[in-house]
Amino acid sequence: MRIDEGWFSSSGAEDDVAVSSRVRLARNLFGFPFPPVMSKEEEEQVQREVTEAFEKLKYSFEAIYLDRLPPLERKILMEQNIISQDFCVSPNKLVLLSGDGRISAMVNEDDHLRLTCMRTGLCLQEIFAAVDELDSRLEGSLHFAASIEWGYLTSRLDNAGTGLRASVMLHMPALVTDDTIGWALKRINQMGLQIKGYWGDGDHSLGDMYQISNPLCIGYREKEILASVGEAARELVEYERKAREESTKSRRIELEDRVHRAFGVLKACRLISSKEAITLLSTVRLGIGLGMISELGIEVVTSLMIRAQKAHIQKMLDQMDDDTDNKLVDYTRAKLIRHALEGHVREDNNV
Amino acid sequence: MRIDEGWFSSSGAEDDVAVSSRVRLARNLFGFPFPPVMSKEEEEQVQREVTEAFEKLKYSFEAIYLDRLPPLERKILMEQNIISQDFCVSPNKLVLLSGDGRISAMVNEDDHLRLTCMRTGLCLQEIFAAVDELDSRLEGSLHFAASIEWGYLTSRLDNAGTGLRASVMLHMPALVTDDTIGWALKRINQMGLQIKGYWGDGDHSLGDMYQISNPLCIGYREKEILASVGEAARELVEYERKAREESTKSRRIELEDRVHRAFGVLKACRLISSKEAITLLSTVRLGIGLGMISELGIEVVTSLMIRAQKAHIQKMLDQMDDDTDNKLVDYTRAKLIRHALEGHVREDNNV
Numbered sequence: 001m002r003i004d005e006g007w008f009s010s011s012g013a014e015d016d017v018a019v020s021s022r023v024r025l026a027r028n029l030f031g032f033p034f035p036p037v038m039s040k041e042e043e044e045q046v047q048r049e050v051t052e053a054f055e056k057l058k059y060s061f062e063a064i065y066l067d068r069l070p071p072l073e074r075k076i077l078m079e080q081n082i083i084s085q086d087f088c089v090s091p092n093k094l095v096l097l098s099g100d101g102r103i104s105a106m107v108n109e110d111d112h113l114r115l116t117c118m119r120t121g122l123c124l125q126e127i128f129a130a131v132d133e134l135d136s137r138l139e140g141s142l143h144f145a146a147s148i149e150w151g152y153l154t155s156r157l158d159n160a161g162t163g164l165r166a167s168v169m170l171h172m173p174a175l176v177t178d179d180t181i182g183w184a185l186k187r188i189n190q191m192g193l194q195i196k197g198y199w200g201d202g203d204h205s206l207g208d209m210y211q212i213s214n215p216l217c218i219g220y221r222e223k224e225i226l227a228s229v230g231e232a233a234r235e236l237v238e239y240e241r242k243a244r245e246e247s248t249k250s251r252r253i254e255l256e257d258r259v260h261r262a263f264g265v266l267k268a269c270r271l272i273s274s275k276e277a278i279t280l281l282s283t284v285r286l287g288i289g290l291g292m293i294s295e296l297g298i299e300v301v302t303s304l305m306i307r308a309q310k311a312h313i314q315k316m317l318d319q320m321d322d323d324t325d326n327k328l329v330d331y332t333r334a335k336l337i338r339h340a341l342e343g344h345v346r347e348d349n350n351v
Numbered sequence: 352m353r354i355d356e357g358w359f360s361s362s363g364a365e366d367d368v369a370v371s372s373r374v375r376l377a378r379n380l381f382g383f384p385f386p387p388v389m390s391k392e393e394e395e396q397v398q399r400e401v402t403e404a405f406e407k408l409k410y411s412f413e414a415i416y417l418d419r420l421p422p423l424e425r426k427i428l429m430e431q432n433i434i435s436q437d438f439c440v441s442p443n444k445l446v447l448l449s450g451d452g453r454i455s456a457m458v459n460e461d462d463h464l465r466l467t468c469m470r471t472g473l474c475l476q477e478i479f480a481a482v483d484e485l486d487s488r489l490e491g492s493l494h495f496a497a498s499i500e501w502g503y504l505t506s507r508l509d510n511a512g513t514g515l516r517a518s519v520m521l522h523m524p525a526l527v528t529d530d531t532i533g534w535a536l537k538r539i540n541q542m543g544l545q546i547k548g549y550w551g552d553g554d555h556s557l558g559d560m561y562q563i564s565n566p567l568c569i570g571y572r573e574k575e576i577l578a579s580v581g582e583a584a585r586e587l588v589e590y591e592r593k594a595r596e597e598s599t600k601s602r603r604i605e606l607e608d609r610v611h612r613a614f615g616v617l618k619a620c621r622l623i624s625s626k627e628a629i630t631l632l633s634t635v636r637l638g639i640g641l642g643m644i645s646e647l648g649i650e651v652v653t654s655l656m657i658r659a660q661k662a663h664i665q666k667m668l669d670q671m672d673d674d675t676d677n678k679l680v681d682y683t684r685a686k687l688i689r690h691a692l693e694g695h696v697r698e699d700n701n702v
Contacts (some may be wrong), residue, residue, distance in 0.1 A: 253682055257621035268615025270608035331604055 006101035012121015016289035026163035075311035161218030174243035259287030357452035363472015367640035377514035426662035512569030525594035610638030
């Protein structure tokens, strides 16, 4: 497991607004109870069957048994959005992870198998194709529980049918600033989709990051789900771009001031909290999108938003427990960010 | 009159804490009423006599008739601390200014003649010597009002006797932060001296700048006044240095963070108010004093604290009236500061 690279370290389509896309398929093995009610022996048998099926694939996957992992490294997987919070703290869990960190499978989360593909940018079709191919290959060795009436059977009803959840993370600072974010969220809900702040509750989200997804996997075909989430995401991308255009028209200098101050502070600070780091990185991200900062790739910012989280910093410090001095974490976070931004800054950045 | 250079643009002794020293002599011509009660004709006659006396000197002085000066340029003289606020707005006033901007004479302020010398750093003896020599030379052509009992006669009693007011401007951020500034001010008052915030009232002063001076010119000899103000200033310099030492011991990283953030924002901002500029420059000044910023001379900061004031900025914009768009002033101030700091920053400043 690497802490400095992963699905988050490349650039992607429309990534001025669309930070990342994620597709997940829920599958269960025929003849086993669902994870919430299965015995330890059944859990281990499912792990064995899944592992064997993965070993037959042409891809190389790393099998990570969470019980054998230091708690800090589990948290890193959680911060990279590869495993869920519940999964992170449950005993006897297994995750399979592709070499590039983009494809992963949680074994015995709510379902026996949750296949996920994640990438930067807006690319639902592309990542669905990857996860769909994996699903088909696995079906060669695994017998997935399904019925003609219901489709794939899952532990929770809303995941049944396709088992497909498609989501897109969107960075919408201009809609937040011009106070139309509430309207935009409502519009997405009216389209039958769900949207929520990624770091925070309700209309406000730290770093102005919002995640849109389909609430139900059942009752729609896969391509309908991908199309509706994709179209809604594209609509939000356009709203946000329009709002950015308006604000650069009416308040260009104020915006440049905010962007360059955020960039200046990140390049200068010696102590920084996770919360402040995300807020300032969000502003720098906006500045890159608006062409106000040209010397920095947007993927550097996406990557820092993941890597500036606490467990990643503790791992850099090789501190294996939760008692790490917070000041040392804030100091190391500042150093990581400074160095990452400086490494991408051209020599003439002061002109 | 230059707006980018003056008494404030060089470095000086102990200037990590002692920003500048100032000495003023009040003199009046025999046979004329004091300025508050004199006629226009008498005012003009005093101006003539003083101008003629200055013309006989070996130094070159520029005679500046305020009535002939655009209001903006009067304000620049005020922002450079060369003329007082009352003098700035009164009709029919004259100021004589030396080429390097260090020595000046206000004619018909509260007294017929107020000779002033100002320099950066702690240097009361040196600047007194300069103004004392000028005074002696002028006495060759002007008959100053004096009595054996009172010494020099002045419009206000507290200026009589020596007519000497010595003052030192001190930068005391560490005493403000560790909350001992109140104690330090009280101690100075107990020594029979006066001290006040330079930009602000009471214990709090914008930019943590305080000015110490003698309250009375009468009852002491010149060298006693210089010694008491100089010793008190030196005592404050030591208190402040001690407080800085303590704070770098106990909170070095927090202090480095504050200093580098301030420097980072000043190098990055696109809009900045006068108040924020002074606050951040004060923190950068502290950082230079502590050796945390090594690429910048302290005189650059002293100079910017003068040059970032509103009239100086308006002059850069060639805007002659008070109606200048505040946003344009804030924008130009940010540009001035960025360029001034970048001009003094070594190429390796990002490392």
